[in-house]
Amino acid sequence: MNFKRFILHRLLLSIIVIFGLSIVIFCIARIIPGDPARMALGATATDYALENFREENHLNEVLPVQYVYWIGGVLRGDFGISTMTSRPVSGDIMEFLPATLEVVVLAALFLVVGSIFLGTLAAKHRDSVLDGLIRVFSYAGVAMPGFVLAILLMLLFGYVWPVIPVLGRLSHGITSPPSITGMYTVDSLLSGDFKTFWNAFLHTLVPALALCAGGMFQEARLVRNAMTENMGRDYLAAMKGYGVPNRLIMNKYLLKPSLIPAVSCMGMDIASLMSNAFLIEVIFGWPGISKYGMNGMLAKDLNAISGVIMVFGILFVGINILVDIIVAYLDPRIRLGGGK
Amino acid sequence: MNKIATAEETILEIKDLKLWYKVYKGYSKVLDGVNLTVRKGEKVGIVGEAGCGKTTTVKSILGIIPEKQYLIPGGEIFYKGKDVLTMSEKQINEIRSGEISMIYQEPSAALNPVFTIGQQMMDVVRFSAQGKGKDKKERKKMVLQAIQDVFIPDPERIFHFYPNQLSGGMKQRICIAMAIMTQRDLMIADEPGTALDVTIQDQVHKTLNSLVEKRNMSLIMITHSLGVARELTDSINVMYAGNVVESAITSEVFKHTLHPYTKGLMEAVPRLAGGGIQSGIYGSIPDYLYPPRGCRFAPRCPRATKECTEKKPELIDVGDRHKAACFHI
Amino acid sequence: MNRRKEAEIKKALAYEAKRKEERPVTSEKEKQIENMKKAWHKFSRNKLSVVGLIIVCLIVLGAVFAGYITPYPEHASAYVDFANSSKAPSSRFLLGTDNMGRDILTRIVFSFRGALYMAVIVLLIAVPSGVFLGILAGYLKGSVLDTIVMRITDVFLSVPALLLALAVASVLKPNLTNAMIAVTVMWWPWYTRLVYGMATSYRNENFVISADLIGAGKFHIIFREILPNCLSAIFTKMALDVGWVILIGATLSYVGLGEQPPTPSLGQMVSDGSRYMPDAWWMTVFPSIAIIIIILGFNFMGDGIGDMLSKGDGKDE
Numbered sequence: 010m011n012f013k014r015f016i017l018h019r020l021l022l023s024i025i026v027i028f029g030l031s032i033v034i035f036c037i038a039r040i041i042p043g044d045p046a047r048m049a050l051g052a053t054a055t056d057y058a059l060e061n062f063r064e065e066n067h068l069n070e071v072l073p074v075q076y077v078y079w080i081g082g083v084l085r086g087d088f089g090i091s092t093m094t095s096r097p098v099s100g101d102i103m104e105f106l107p108a109t110l111e112v113v114v115l116a117a118l119f120l121v122v123g124s125i126f127l128g129t130l131a132a133k134h135r136d137s138v139l140d141g142l143i144r145v146f147s148y149a150g151v152a153m154p155g156f157v158l159a160i161l162l163m164l165l166f167g168y169v170w171p172v173i174p175v176l177g178r179l180s181h182g183i184t185s186p187p188s189i190t191g192m193y194t195v196d197s198l199l200s201g202d203f204k205t206f207w208n209a210f211l212h213t214l215v216p217a218l219a220l221c222a223g224g225m226f227q228e229a230r231l232v233r234n235a236m237t238e239n240m241g242r243d244y245l246a247a248m249k250g251y252g253v254p255n256r257l258i259m260n261k262y263l264l265k266p267s268l269i270p271a272v273s274c275m276g277m278d279i280a281s282l283m284s285n286a287f288l289i290e291v292i293f294g295w296p297g298i299s300k301y302g303m304n305g306m307l308a309k310d311l312n313a314i315s316g317v318i319m320v321f322g323i324l325f326v327g328i329n330i331l332v333d334i335i336v337a338y339l340d341p342r343i344r345l346g347g348g349k
Numbered sequence: 350m351n352k353i354a355t356a357e358e359t360i361l362e363i364k365d366l367k368l369w370y371k372v373y374k375g376y377s378k379v380l381d382g383v384n385l386t387v388r389k390g391e392k393v394g395i396v397g398e399a400g401c402g403k404t405t406t407v408k409s410i411l412g413i414i415p416e417k418q419y420l421i422p423g424g425e426i427f428y429k430g431k432d433v434l435t436m437s438e439k440q441i442n443e444i445r446s447g448e449i450s451m452i453y454q455e456p457s458a459a460l461n462p463v464f465t466i467g468q469q470m471m472d473v474v475r476f477s478a479q480g481k482g483k484d485k486k487e488r489k490k491m492v493l494q495a496i497q498d499v500f501i502p503d504p505e506r507i508f509h510f511y512p513n514q515l516s517g518g519m520k521q522r523i524c525i526a527m528a529i530m531t532q533r534d535l536m537i538a539d540e541p542g543t544a545l546d547v548t549i550q551d552q553v554h555k556t557l558n559s560l561v562e563k564r565n566m567s568l569i570m571i572t573h574s575l576g577v578a579r580e581l582t583d584s585i586n587v588m589y590a591g592n593v594v595e596s597a598i599t600s601e602v603f604k605h606t607l608h609p610y611t612k613g614l615m616e617a618v619p620r621l622a623g624g625g626i627q628s629g630i631y632g633s634i635p636d637y638l639y640p641p642r643g644c645r646f647a648p649r650c651p652r653a654t655k656e657c658t659e660k661k662p663e664l665i666d667v668g669d670r671h672k673a674a675c676f677h678i
Numbered sequence: 679m680n681r682r683k684e685a686e687i688k689k690a691l692a693y694e695a696k697r698k699e700e701r702p703v704t705s706e707k708e709k710q711i712e713n714m715k716k717a718w719h720k721f722s723r724n725k726l727s728v729v730g731l732i733i734v735c736l737i738v739l740g741a742v743f744a745g746y747i748t749p750y751p752e753h754a755s756a757y758v759d760f761a762n763s764s765k766a767p768s769s770r771f772l773l774g775t776d777n778m779g780r781d782i783l784t785r786i787v788f789s790f791r792g793a794l795y796m797a798v799i800v801l802l803i804a805v806p807s808g809v810f811l812g813i814l815a816g817y818l819k820g821s822v823l824d825t826i827v828m829r830i831t832d833v834f835l836s837v838p839a840l841l842l843a844l845a846v847a848s849v850l851k852p853n854l855t856n857a858m859i860a861v862t863v864m865w866w867p868w869y870t871r872l873v874y875g876m877a878t879s880y881r882n883e884n885f886v887i888s889a890d891l892i893g894a895g896k897f898h899i900i901f902r903e904i905l906p907n908c909l910s911a912i913f914t915k916m917a918l919d920v921g922w923v924i925l926i927g928a929t930l931s932y933v934g935l936g937e938q939p940p941t942p943s944l945g946q947m948v949s950d951g952s953r954y955m956p957d958a959w960w961m962t963v964f965p966s967i968a969i970i971i972i973i974l975g976f977n978f979m980g981d982g983i984g985d986m987l988s989k990g991d992g993k994d995e
């Protein structure tokens with residue numbers, strides 16, 4: 010069937026993309042900054058130490074050879090040693106990634122459910138107060154950088170109205186659940202500790218909200234616009250003309266084709282949730298991979314930077330494949346090829 | 350529906366219907382007093398060039414022009430004696446689901462691309478007057494029967510197809526199948542088959558015609574071709590720029606053509622038996638934002654006089670069921 | 679529902695009765711004026727576009743004349759006045775002062791300079807290069823060049839702009855120029871993809887085929903036939919992108935990878951101010967609002983430009 014070939018094709022492309030990305034990251038980390046040995050060891054390092062470092066990390070070879078060494082390590086899951094934590098980067102990533110995934114997955118869930126719900130509502134009550142409100146919020150979502158929203162939410166829930174905890178992953182006095190997946194909410198559920206789950210969930214709430222709010226309102230707007238645009242289509246007029254009730258036309262015949270453009274954008278949005286996490290995690294003191302990466306950037310820890318971006322790149326590509334498959338599932342025109 | 354109806358009973362009557370579209374800087378006066386009568390069992394043609402308001406007229410019967418874009422500043426549409434323009438959404442939906450059925454102009458636009466033929470047809474049956482209360486199996490039987498009725502082999506297979514897996518002719522047939530799935534009293538066909546090549550168009554017309562006759566429905570057939578109208582209809586209404594300019598029994602229109610526009614249309618038809626393309630009509634339909642004050646055809650009319658540019662001619666009786674709107678007949 | 683909307687009909691009839699005198703225009707000059715009027719109508723049909731235009735004008739004027747209109751121009755540099763440090767908004771300091779005693783309003787207006795400068799430079803470099811690559815790859819679809827360019831584009835688009843910009847900026851020396859380089863590196867692929875899509879579809883259109891048939895050169899076809907048809911989409915995206923570039927610039931300066939102190943930048947003001955939250959809220963809140971307003975302004979205006987350049991006469995809405 011065409012569908013299988015389509016997925017295979019996408020997977021193949023993704024491998025090329027990830028390979029290309031590794032070259033870009035290598036260039037960023039090795040070519041731009043000048044002497045990586047100096048950057049790693051600092052201004053006070055002796056010549057002997059520098060030479061040793063270069064030898065150890067193959068920095069005396071020509072660039073393509075260096076790349077081969079580096080990508081060979083990456084393929085084995087070895088991103089080198091972080092100069093910041095003095096531990097293998099891959100170990101750091103394994104430790105910090107689950108916390109990030111926890112927030113991002115919740116934010117993505119909010120984004121998808123919220124945008125479809127609000128978008129449909131706005132389209133149904135076109136030009137109503139609600140529609141206007143969603144429009145205003147979507148504009149605010151476009152215009153408000155993630156860090157501003159995070160600070161405002163921090164101000165709101167940290168000082169003005171402290172009903173939801175905003176700092177860290179758990180409150181004081183609550184011990185972290187046994188590590189199974191590394192995601193506290195999932196782990197506490199798996200071990201049946203509902204108190205810890207609720208606490209962990211509450212801590213996830215505000216960061217997730219800060220992450221998804223902007224995208225959610227924009228996507229809601231997209232869903233709304235796709236719906237109002239499709240409202241003029243002949244196939245809906247036809248359905249209406251055959252006496253199919255409005256409710257069904259709206260929720261079925263209008264919604265499905267209208268979701269297709271929004272879903273492809275949501276993939277992008279969910280991917281950029283992760284890059285926004287870079288700022289949000291720092292602000293909320295969330296010990297995730299983004300905070301780790303951000304600190305790595307500020308400390309010019311090249312191995313940490315390339316490791317984190319590589320992992321993110323793979324995640325993005327994965328999400329995009331997933332979204333493509335969902336879109337293809339929703340849209341038979343893609344799934345079954347061009348028709349005649 | 351109504352068994353004691355006589356042959357002469359009027360099923361649909363449009364009286365002086367005006368419809369304006371909202372556009373940038375004003376209202377585009379697309380319909381400027383349309384008059385149309387459809388009798389029970391009659392096949393009525395609406396003929397005119399693109400943009401003359403044929404489709405708008407029939408869509409306004411069913412009330413399926415998007416709400417915010419238009420106004421109806423005057424006129425009435427009586428269906429079986431009741432004015433549909435004053436009906437509630439519920440009442441008009443009853444008409445849509447049980448009385449009138451429409452085949453849309455562009456088959457690929459009239460079918461939802463992301464649902465299978467079966468899914469769409471099942472929902473149409475489900476809410477039709479006849480399909481209500483029937484279980485899924487029976488409804489599916491009705492759908493498959495309808496697909497078979499439009500001469501598509503292997504309906505079970507087509508049932509699971511998406512529209513873009515079908516050819517244009519097949520899509521058009523499916524549209525017809527959807528419209529004839531349940532018994533209706535009036536069928537509106539908006540240029541069926543125009544998008545197809547001539548031989549397939551001909552098949553589609555034949556299919557449609559036989560179904561309408563078999564089921565004793567009334568038909569409004571929209572077409573831009575007098576030839577098609579001659580073949581398929583009992584009476585013809587020629588429309589120009591939002592007006593019906595001539596209306597008569599089909600044979601009468603061809604025998605005693607009265608309106609200059611109709612004459613122009615006929616001359617524009619290339620004849621196979623010598624002569625080639627005749628004079629036709631010069632110019633194009635007027636800008637509805639700034640329509641001519643008098644007869645809308647006056648700027649293109651070879652017989653226009655001062656009177657024509659100032660006063661609008663009424664559609665008047667000029668013979669046995671023959672009406673025309675022109676000062677010079 | 680009754681489809682006789684009596685009130686609306688009355689209004690429409692009255693409107694139409696008045697409109698009668700207006701007639702279609704014929705002369706060239708009148709047509710030009712008419713087209714401009716129509717463009718303005720399409721732009722201003724959405725009131726927000728007009729609001730955006732006004733905001734943008736004010737911000738540009740403010741940035742250009744910052745030295746004349748701000749109350750304390752000297753506060754835009756390394757000025758220290760501990761006597762007035764961390765003052766709440768008052769008639770003397772409308773938006774309060776920061777921890778160094780500098781007027782926040784002044785610093786906000788001055789920071790527009792860097793923000794606009796960055797947006798203009800980034801787009802001036804990224805857009806032409808992105809468009810050039812896209813149109814070339816699109817016209818030569820199927821060639822080796824197409825494959826190389828589009829795969830590179832895919833690579834850049836596979837990671838959100840902010841992340842790679844952060845990475846590039848972080849390995850460079852932190853300053854405005856390097857921030858601009860980082861953002862530019864991230865920006866061109868969007869235009870490449872946009873134009874690529876259009877160019878691949880236009881190359882099969884009749885106007886390109888006929889130009890090819892009468893012997894027009896590749897250069898002519900690409901720049902005279904295809905490019906003009908892509909312009910409205912490019913300009914629409916550019917107008918919206920100004921806001922995005924400013925947003926990413928603010929984010930970079932928030933983490934300290936943009937404009938360096940003492941030159942004011944919005945992101946850095948937010949980040950400095952957030953250390954004095956919630957007591958000295960004005961240090962954070964006003965620069966945040968300034969960021970939101972500037973981005974909103976460009977977005978509103980961008981939407982309006984999109985409406986203006988869109989085809990059709992805007993029958994709906």
